[in-house]
Amino acid sequence: DIVMTQSPDSLAVSLGERATINCKSSQSVLYSSNNKNYLAWYQQKPGQPPKLLIYWASTRESGVPDRFSGSGSETDFTLTISSLQAEDVAVYYCLQYHTIPRTFGQGTNVGVK
Amino acid sequence: QVQLQESGPGLVKPSETLSLTCTVSGGSISNFYWTWIRQSPGKGLEWIGYFHYSGSTDYNPSLKSRVTMSVDTSKNQFSLRLTSVTAADTAVYYCVKVGEGGHFDRWGQGTLVTVSS
Numbered sequence: 420d421i422v423m424t425q426s427p428d429s430l431a432v433s434l435g436e437r438a439t440i441n442c443k444s445s446q447s448v449l450y451s452s453n454n455k456n457y458l459a460w461y462q463q464k465p466g467q468p469p470k471l472l473i474y475w476a477s478t479r480e481s482g483v484p485d486r487f488s489g490s491g492s493e494t495d496f497t498l499t500i501s502s503l504q505a506e507d508v509a510v511y512y513c514l515q516y517h518t519i520p521r522t523f524g525q526g527t528n529v530g531v532k
Numbered sequence: 533q534v535q536l537q538e539s540g541p542g543l544v545k546p547s548e549t550l551s552l553t554c555t556v557s558g559g560s561i562s563n564f565y566w567t568w569i570r571q572s573p574g575k576g577l578e579w580i581g582y583f584h585y586s587g588s589t590d591y592n593p594s595l596k597s598r599v600t601m602s603v604d605t606s607k608n609q610f611s612l613r614l615t616s617v618t619a620a621d622t623a624v625y626y627c628v629k630v631g632e633g634g635h636f637d638r639w640g641q642g643t644l645v646t647v648s649s
Contacts, residue, residue, distance in 0.1 A: 459635040468626055468639035469577070475633060512577060516634040520592040521567075521579040 421446050421515050425524035431532040438500040440527045442513035447493040450517065457517035460489055460498045463526075464509045472511075473498065505531065534559040536627050536640035544621075544647050550614040554627030554640060561585055561608045565630035568601065568612045571642070572623035582630065583610055617647045 422445040432438040448457045456476035461469035471480045473489035476496055486501045500507055508531060513524040540552035554566070568580040581591035583601040591599045600613040614621060624642040631637035 455633075457634060468642050469636075470639070471631075471635065471637050474631065474635040474637070480637070514577075514636065516636075519590055520594070523577040523579070525576050 420520055421448070421518050421522050423513055423515055423522050423524040425511075425513060425527045427527060428525070429528040429530070431530045432500075432503045433532045434505060435502050436532075438503050438507070438529055440498045440511050440513075440529070442491075442496045442498070442524050444494045444496075444515055446518070448515045448517035449493045456492055456496070457515060458489075458491070458496050459514045459516065460487075461512045461514065462507075462509045463512065469512060500529070503529070503531070534564075534629055534638050536629065536638065538625060538627050538640045538643040540643060540645070542644055542646060544617055544645060545649050546618055546647055547616055550612070550617050550621060550645055550647075552612045552625055552627075552643065552645070554610050554612075556608045556610070556629075559629075561603060561605055561610060566610050567628045567630055567636060569626045569628055569636070569639075570621075570623035571626070572620075574620075575623075578623075580612065580614075585610075619647050621645070622647045 424443045426441045458476040460473040463469040472483050477489045488499050490497050510526045510528050512526050535557045537555045544550045562585045566583045571577050585603050598615045603610045624644050626642045627640045628636045629638040
C-alpha cells in the first residue's frame with residue numbers, strides 16, 4: 420500500500436497568515452503517460468463529511484476559494500492557505516488515487532493562534 | 533448536482549453482517565463510479581472499495597474477503613455488505629461519488645455504525 424504521511428499533525432496560524440501542510444507519499448503518484456499526479460486534498464469540519472478542495476495535485480475544485488492552492492509532484496505535495504480565515508479551521512487530508520488501495524494521510528488539524 | 537444519502541442500521545452485533553444503502557439523487561447511478569469510505573478514530577479514513585453499475589468492482593485487499601457491493605438501478609441506489617463484523621468495524625460510513633479523474637468529489641453525510649452486543 421502507498422503510505423501517505425502528513426506534516427505537521429497540527430498547526431495554529433494567525434488569521435490572515437499563511438498555513439502550509441505537507442503530504443509525502445511512499446511511492447510516486449505521478450502517471451508519466453499523462454503527466455498527472457493522482458493526489459487530492461480535502462477539508463473536514465466537525466460533524467461534516469470531507470469536502471474536495473484540490474485534485475490532480477493543483478486543480479482547484481469549482482467553488483473553492485483561491486486562497487487554497489496545491490503544489491508538488493511525484494512524492495512530495497503541499498497545500499497552502501494563503502490567508503487563513505476563521506472558516507478554514509478544520510482537519511485537512513491528502514488522498515492518493517494512483518494505486519489500489521486508495522489511501523489517505525492521517526490528517527492535519529488547522530486552528531487559529 | 534448529485535447528492536448521496538446513506539441509510540441502514542446504526543447498531544450491528546459482532547459476527548453479523550453490516551448492510552448499508554446509498555440513495556443517489558440529481559444524477560443517474562449508471563453514469564459514474566461509486567465508492568464507500570469509512571472513518572474511525574483509530575484508523576482515520578479508510579477506502580473500502582469501488583463499484584460500477586456494470587458490475588465492475590475493486591475492493592481494499594484488507595477487507596476484500598468480507599465486502600460485497602451491489603446496485604439497484606431502478607431505485608438509483610447502491611449497497612454495501614460487510615460480513616463477520618467486529619468492534620474494529622465501528623465507524624462512520626460514507627458513500628461517495630468518483631469524479632472523472634478518479635478522485636472522490638461528492639460525499640454523503642455519513643452514517644455511524646456501531647458494532648456491539
